[in-house]
Amino acid sequence: MTSNTSENLYDTVPDAQGRFGQYGGKFVAETLMAALADLEVVYRTLAVDEQFQQEIDNDLQHYVGRPSPLYEASRWSDSIGGARIYLKREDLNHTGAHKVNNTVGQALLAKHMGKTRVIAETGAGQHGVATATIAARLGLDCVVFMGETDIQRQALNVYRMKLLGAEVVSVSSGSRTLKDAMNEAMRDWVTNVDTTFYIIGTVAGPHPYPMLVRDFQSVIGREARAQSLAQTGRLPDALVACVGGGSNAIGLFHPFLQDETVAMYGVEAGGHGVSTNQHAAPLTAGTPGVLHGNRTYLMQDGDGQIMDTHSISAGLDYPGVGPEHSWLKDIGRVNYVVAKDDEALRAFHKLTEIEGIMPALETSHALAYAETLAASMTPQQTIIVNLSGRGDKDILTVAKIDGIVV
Amino acid sequence: MSRIAGRFQQLAEQGRTALIPYIVAGDPSCDVTVPLMHRMVKSGADIIELGVPFSDPMSEGPVIQQGHERALENGMCLSQVLALVKEFRKFDDTTPLLLMGYANPVMHMGYAAFADAASAAGLDALLTVDIPPEEVEEINAELQRVGMDNIFLVAPTTPEERIVRIAAGASGFIYYVSLKGVTGAGHLDVNEVAQRLAAIRSHSTLPLAVGFGIKDADSAKTVAAVADGVVVGSALVDVMAQTVSRGGSSGQAIDAVAGLLDEIRKGIDSTAS
Ligand SMILES: Cc1ncc(COP(=O)(O)O)c(C=O)c1O
Numbered sequence: 036m037t038s039n040t041s042e043n044l045y046d047t048v049p050d051a052q053g054r055f056g057q058y059g060g061k062f063v064a065e066t067l068m069a070a071l072a073d074l075e076v077v078y079r080t081l082a083v084d085e086q087f088q089q090e091i092d093n094d095l096q097h098y099v100g101r102p103s104p105l106y107e108a109s110r111w112s113d114s115i116g117g118a119r120i121y122l123k124r125e126d127l128n129h130t131g132a133h134k135v136n137n138t139v140g141q142a143l144l145a146k147h148m149g150k151t152r153v154i155a156e157t158g159a160g161q162h163g164v165a166t167a168t169i170a171a172r173l174g175l176d177c178v179v180f181m182g183e184t185d186i187q188r189q190a191l192n193v194y195r196m197k198l199l200g201a202e203v204v205s206v207s208s209g210s211r212t213l214k215d216a217m218n219e220a221m222r223d224w225v226t227n228v229d230t231t232f233y234i235i236g237t238v239a240g241p242h243p244y245p246m247l248v249r250d251f252q253s254v255i256g257r258e259a260r261a262q263s264l265a266q267t268g269r270l271p272d273a274l275v276a277c278v279g280g281g282s283n284a285i286g287l288f289h290p291f292l293q294d295e296t297v298a299m300y301g302v303e304a305g306g307h308g309v310s311t312n313q314h315a316a317p318l319t320a321g322t323p324g325v326l327h328g329n330r331t332y333l334m335q336d337g338d339g340q341i342m343d344t345h346s347i348s349a350g351l352d353y354p355g356v357g358p359e360h361s362w363l364k365d366i367g368r369v370n371y372v373v374a375k376d377d378e379a380l381r382a383f384h385k386l387t388e389i390e391g392i393m394p395a396l397e398t399s400h401a402l403a404y405a406e407t408l409a410a411s412m413t414p415q416q417t418i419i420v421n422l423s424g425r426g427d428k429d430i431l432t433v434a435k436i437d438g439i440v441v
Numbered sequence: 442m443s444r445i446a447g448r449f450q451q452l453a454e455q456g457r458t459a460l461i462p463y464i465v466a467g468d469p470s471c472d473v474t475v476p477l478m479h480r481m482v483k484s485g486a487d488i489i490e491l492g493v494p495f496s497d498p499m500s501e502g503p504v505i506q507q508g509h510e511r512a513l514e515n516g517m518c519l520s521q522v523l524a525l526v527k528e529f530r531k532f533d534d535t536t537p538l539l540l541m542g543y544a545n546p547v548m549h550m551g552y553a554a555f556a557d558a559a560s561a562a563g564l565d566a567l568l569t570v571d572i573p574p575e576e577v578e579e580i581n582a583e584l585q586r587v588g589m590d591n592i593f594l595v596a597p598t599t600p601e602e603r604i605v606r607i608a609a610g611a612s613g614f615i616y617y618v619s620l621k622g623v624t625g626a627g628h629l630d631v632n633e634v635a636q637r638l639a640a641i642r643s644h645s646t647l648p649l650a651v652g653f654g655i656k657d658a659d660s661a662k663t664v665a666a667v668a669d670g671v672v673v674g675s676a677l678v679d680v681m682a683q684t685v686s687r688g689g690s691s692g693q694a695i696d697a698v699a700g701l702l703d704e705i706r707k708g709i710d711s712t713a714s
Contacts, residue, residue, distance in 0.1 A: 218497050
């Protein structure tokens with residue numbers, strides 16, 4: 036009986052209003068409502084269309100390079116002496132992160148809807164690069180909005196996007212980071228809604244985005260589940276992923292939600308520590324509110340103004356989080372924890388030195404927590420960490436922190 | 442009858458179109474707002490739309506965005522906006538007041554607490570840009586409880602069946618967003634606006650106000666010919682910001698707005714039948 040109810044529970048969200056429990060929804064200006072309705076109709080049709088699914092699978096296999104390996108990090112696991120840690124290697128995808136799983140899907144939607152121009156917001160630049168890449172391949176015009184602060188700390192990705200033919204628009208309003216880039220993308224969309232498809236980079240935004248981005252990213256968890264069974268003969272005991280907006284985490288978690296023995300940990304950016312206000316951990320230290328089209332946990336002040344966030348990693352530097360995570364937190368299915376800037380930085384160096392894998396700073400937050408978790412577990416147990424992206428883009432940031440001029 | 446309905450009825454009898462100026466509460470400074478509101482009434486404002494500053498004003502163009510940023514820097518917050526409303530009401534009990542803002546500050550205060558505080562302060566209506574009909578039920582119940590109007594937006598992209606739905610839930614007036622874009626954009630097409638207003642009128646007897654792309658007496662005049670109300674925002678916020686950035690005083694900023702409003706009023710009235 037219990038397993039029967041829980042089996043259905045995770046398929047019941049979002050509901051017809053786009054809600055995950057009390058979270059999600061469509062809190063946007065009237066001008067966008069028709070476009071969201073169109074998108075939902077097209078998506079619901081194509082989601083069950085075999086030819087469309089084949090198109091995506093084909094791109095994922097031959098263009099992205101899927102399936103990505105599930106790699107046992109032996110030396111790292113040995114050095115910790117606890118649970119065996121496996122890395123789901125999203126860093127090996129074309130463009131170097133999980134983001135491309137989603138842009139492949141959304142760009143195909145754009146094509147089917149006859150849109151000639153795509154726009155995106157980006158923080159770390161990974162989603163911007165993934166969008167610019169797909170736009171180049173499909174011959175779509177591409178504009179990427181990026182906060183001024185992020186343009187400085189992710190300069191390599193900015194140049195990559197330009198090489199790919201995208202226009203990168205610097206956003207200097209508000210906190211000049213990811214949330215402001217998203218505001219500006221929304222403003223562009225409202226202006227050019229007839230010709231433009233907005234490729235949102237994470238499981239946030241108004242319905243149906245949190246649903247469709249989750250669906251496109253769930254390939255991570257589907258593969259990981261099958262690979263775990265094939266390589267270890269069993270399911271993992273725990274999953275760990277970093278949470279910015281939450282797309283790599285939901286992609287890994289979602290196909291395992293009904294597996295009650297699998298514990299899940301979403302790792303938010305603890306910045307300088309959650310007691311300092313200098314962090315980006317809304318699930319850990321925030322309260323529910325409305326931002327960017329959905330109701331979710333947010334970092335906000337006593338007047339409901341969105342607070343400035345801080346993280347060493349641009350991709351986690353966001354005051355909100357996807358609404359499904361808010362729901363998963365409230366029902367207790369996923370544990371949300373934090374890793375601080377310095378802990379992430381240590382994990383970045385550790386994995387690079389001991390496994391020859393250089394992770395993104397976003398990913399390094401997941402690695403930092405996984406190390407602590409593994410130490411509390413036994414060698415008979417296994418953990419899968421979503422290695423959401425590679426760290427090439429962060430080399431200059433790390434060098435600067437380490438006081439090195441490259 | 443609500444202040445808003447009463448005002449539109451009175452204007453209809455006079456054959457005039459409502460002039461609805463928008464300013465951001467607390468911009469350019471907190472103590473300018475109430476004197477500015479009174480002065481706008483003198484310059485022909487029929488309804489005042491007071492913007493509640495928000496950290497992430499997604500539907501605003503750069504001019505009003507900066508107004509929000511200045512107001513927040515001045516420490517303006519929702520409870521203080523309501524205090525300004527109360528202060529205004531001490532000397533003006535007739536001009537309808539409408540708050541325009543975003544969902545989160547109102548939700549954070551709590552819909553019920555907001556409705557109580559707002560009606561006690563003398564506010565007549567609320568327009569939340571990011572609460573479409575799909576999400577409106579909860580807050581509508583509270584606004585109706587205290588007899589406040591909830592102002593809905595209709596956009597150029599709103600299909601007919603949604604117009605029907607919006608018309609069914611609307612009160613006070615309906616706000617037609619004159620263009621696809623953010624506030625202060627410059628590509629308003631009057632013929633299209635006229636057609637869309639006709640479509641809305643076939644489903645609602647409420648007055649129709651038009652806003653987003655109206656910046657001067659000329660554009661106000663052309664829109665006034667087809668609408669019951671004209672909303673002017675970015676142009677006013679801009680003229681204030683310009684005055685202050687040239688070193689002008691608060692008084693000069695108020696004068697600048699009043700001057701522009703006088704012109705716009707004249708433009709609108711020149712269309713009166
Ligand atoms: C490598 C990598 N991991 C994680 C993230 C965070 O996003 P999300 O939480 O949606 O996976 C980003 C965002 O830029 C990223 O580049």
